[in-house]
Amino acid sequence: MLTINIFKAIDEMIPKELALKEDKIGYFGINYQNSEIKNIKIMMDILPKNDDSFNKGDLVITHHPPIFTPRTPTYTVHTNWDVYKGGSSDALAKSLNLKVMSTFDITTGLGRICSCYRTLEEILNTVSQRFNEENTRVINGRNPNKIVKKIAILAGNGLSNLNYIKLAKERNVDVFISGDLNHQSSILAEKLNLTLIDLSHYYSEIPGLYALADLISSIGIPIEVIDPGVPWDYIKNLK
Structure with missing residues (x-):
């Protein structure tokens, strides 16, 4: 199947018009829009070391826009x-067995508000089992018996955005789950008495990567999700 036809099929399933203004999506690469594709590789990011390992006939679909011009035909599906x-x-909500009720940020369409009825301890246990407790952090998590009825979910960098921390409080959620927790957002959440659960940017978007593969598999070309993990090493693992 030609790349140009694959791009058309993806755009019909996930319209570009859904993307936020000035988001970089679509085709990245040299002049390979009419290449014959035999395999699709789905990744969070493509790096030069990955690019060098792919074969003729491979197409890479990334969630994040490349920071260089890949040799391998690459198509990005980001905020759309x-x-x-x-x-x-x-x-992400489905991976945590949460029921989606509505959109979190009505202006952009990003994130979801979910309902549940569990203790905070149960929520933290579910998160730890699904994402590994070494990858997760929590603010205001020392009240295990707190009943959680409403959760905000935003795959990606929601916890680095102070406006999103404030929005979560305004939406009266009990817990906000996302990625990219930083010092400022931690202090703000402490002030607002809001529980934050940080899965990291990468791992909060991993369920979406597999969901993307499931959707695009309808094209009929072999698909592989490449999941190398976060793009850093822990010092303890270098010894």
């Missing part, structure tokens, strides 16, 4: 996938 019903935040 985040906004898409069934996209990254919906997939």
Whole structure:
């Protein structure tokens, strides 16, 4: 199947019009828009070391826009996938067995508000089992018996955005789950008495990567999700 036909099929499933203004999506690469594709590789990011390992006939679909011009034909589905019903935040909610009720940020269409009835301890146990407790951090998590009825979910960098921390409080959620927790957002959450659960940017978007593969598999070309983990090493693992 030609790349140009694959791009058309993806755009019909996940319209570019859903993307946020000035988001970099679509085709990245040299002049390979009419190449015959035999395999699709789905990745969070493509790096030069990955690019060098792919073969002729491979197409890479990334969630994040490349920071260089790949040799391998590469197509990016970013905020249009985040906004898409069934996209990254919906997939994250599903992975945590949460029921989606509505959109978190009405202005952009990003994130979801979910309902549940569990203790905070149960929520933290579910998160730890699904994402490994070494990858997760929590603010205001020392009240295990707190009943959680309403959760905000945003795959990606929601916890680095102070406006999103404030929005979560305004939406009266009990817990906000996302990635990219930093010092300022931690202090703000402490002030607002809001529980934050940080899965990291990468792992909060991983369920969406597999959901994307499931959706695109309808094209009929072999698909592989490449999941190398976070792009850093822990010092303890270098010894």
